[in-house]
Structure formats: C-alpha cells, structure tokens
Amino acid sequence: MLRALSTTPSLLLVRAAHPRQALLTAAALAAAAAVAGRAPREVALVGATVLVGQSLLGWADDLADRERDARHRPGKPLAGGRLDAGTVWFALSCAVLLVVPLAVANGRRAAATYLALLALSALGDRLLHDRPLSFAPWMASFALYPAFLAYGGWGGVGSPTPPTPAMVVLAAALGLGVHVLVALPGLVHDHLEGDRSLPMLLALRTGTPRLLLLAGAWTALVVVGVLIAGRTAGLA
Structure with a gap:
C-alpha cells in the first residue's frame, strides 16, 4: 500500500x-x-x-x-x-x-526583488550550469535574499529600508558555498556529460572529498558571519 x-x-x-x-x-x-x-x-x-x-x-x-x-x-x-x-x-x-x-x-520592492531572484536562478541555471561561471547566478540570487527580507512587509506594504552591505556580501558568499555543496552529488554524471562548472573544475584540482570539506567549512564560516552581522549591523 x-x-x-x-x-x-x-x-x-x-x-x-x-x-x-x-x-x-x-x-x-x-x-x-x-x-x-x-x-x-x-x-x-x-x-x-x-x-x-x-x-x-x-x-x-x-x-x-x-x-x-x-x-x-x-x-x-x-x-x-x-x-x-x-x-x-x-x-x-x-x-x-x-x-x-x-x-x-510582501510589498512592491520585495516582490520585484524576489521575482528578479527567481528569474536569475532559472535563466542562470540554463545558461551557465555547465560553465566556469556557474557560480554567478547562485551568488547573485542569494545576494538578493537580504533585500527581499529587508523590503518585506504585510498586505503589499513593505519597507523602504535597504539591506546592509555586509548582509548582501555575506549572502552572496553563502550562495557560492551552497552551489558547490548542491553540485557535489552529481559531479560524476556531470563529468560524463563534459560539464566544466566551477564545482567540477575545483573537484578536478582538489578531489571531491577535500572539496566537500572545504565547501562545508566555507559555508559554516559564512553562516557564522551572517549571525555576527545580524547582531551588530543588522539586516537593514
């Protein structure tokens, strides 16, 4: 059943x-x-x-x-x-x-930000998935998440306050780490297809196990940085 x-x-x-x-x-x-x-x-x-x-x-x-x-x-x-x-x-x-x-x-500014984020993610994945610049749409889309949160509100009434630069930079860095971690399980198949994405190029140099450790450490450090920046500079 x-x-x-x-x-x-x-x-x-x-x-x-x-x-x-x-x-x-x-x-x-x-x-x-x-x-x-x-x-x-x-x-x-x-x-x-x-x-x-x-x-x-x-x-x-x-x-x-x-x-x-x-x-x-x-x-x-x-x-x-x-x-x-x-x-x-x-x-x-x-x-x-x-x-x-x-x-x-969520508000007009937040809506424009999030819909742009979706468009970047979808188009970037189609156009750059197997190329060395595969990280670009991931970093760009993640960099927009703080703006989506900072501009957000309720009932279509958002906030005019932009996100702090520190949060934008850290979110973009987080996107890089997530991109590598998400790509790792499929690298064998990507190699058979002849892909040359950034995670593939890095894995060919470092080996997949070491890249997993490096990407995990990078992502963890960025998350810690986000928490620190949130307590000091704030989101907006």
Whole structure:
C-alpha cells in the first residue's frame, strides 16, 4: 500500500519539486525573518513565498534536464517516465500564477526583488550550469535574499529600508558555498556529460572529498558571519 501511495502523481510531483532544498530554503528565510523581528504572519508569508518559488525552480530544472536525467538518474519521476511532463508543466504554471501575488503581498520592492531572484536562478541555471561561471547566478540570487527580507512587509506594504552591505556580501558568499555543496552529488554524471562548472573544475584540482570539506567549512564560516552581522549591523 505504501509503495502504491508513493507512485501517485501528487507525491511524484512533490518529489520533482526538489522538496528538501525547497523546504530548507523556505525554513531558513522564515527563520531569518523571525530573527529580524518580523511579525508571525509576515514570517509565514515569507516561508510560503519562498516555498512556492523554490518548488517552481525545482520543476523547471527537472523539465529542462529530463533527457540528461534519463541517462544518469532514471529514478527521478520525470526522467523515469512515471510522471508526465504535461503534469509538471501544469504545476509549474500554477506555481507561477501563485508566486506573483504571494511576492506582491510582501510589498512592491520585495516582490520585484524576489521575482528578479527567481528569474536569475532559472535563466542562470540554463545558461551557465555547465560553465566556469556557474557560480554567478547562485551568488547573485542569494545576494538578493537580504533585500527581499529587508523590503518585506504585510498586505503589499513593505519597507523602504535597504539591506546592509555586509548582509548582501555575506549572502552572496553563502550562495557560492551552497552551489558547490548542491553540485557535489552529481559531479560524476556531470563529468560524463563534459560539464566544466566551477564545482567540477575545483573537484578536478582538489578531489571531491577535500572539496566537500572545504565547501562545508566555507559555508559554516559564512553562516557564522551572517549571525555576527545580524547582531551588530543588522539586516537593514
């Protein structure tokens, strides 16, 4: 029964949304909003907006990579043929229609920032995924998260206060670390495809185990820096 339940289209659709990354990102942004002193309803709005946005990116990624995934990751629902591409396109379209009003509910500046973040992530992943500049969209999109939080509010009424430069720089650095960590599990397949992304180039020089340690240490240090900057300079 559990096996049959796991193959239902709804659960397969959830799997195709990269749920762990989506939930982790949404929880991290919601926690950051809470630490910044936002009201509970605003924290919930931030979490919902980011969760829908990340799910959208996950579906777009699986749609774009389904032929590649079929060669190397046939266990993925879309690549393995257990989930219809039309279903994913429908879910993606619904997510686009939902994320726009959710973003606008945070305020106009926050909405513009977050929608630009999504566009950078989606286009950058398509254009630079297998190139040495693969880190650029990750750093650029993460650098916009502090602005999304700083400009955010409730009911479409945001704040005019921009984020502190320290937070923007640290968020961009965090994006670099996350990019490397997320890419590591797929480096073998990326190498077979002839990719030359930044994580691939670094792994060829250092080896994957050492790169994992370096990226983990980098990310941990940046998180500590974010916490320190949050207590001293603040978010905005």
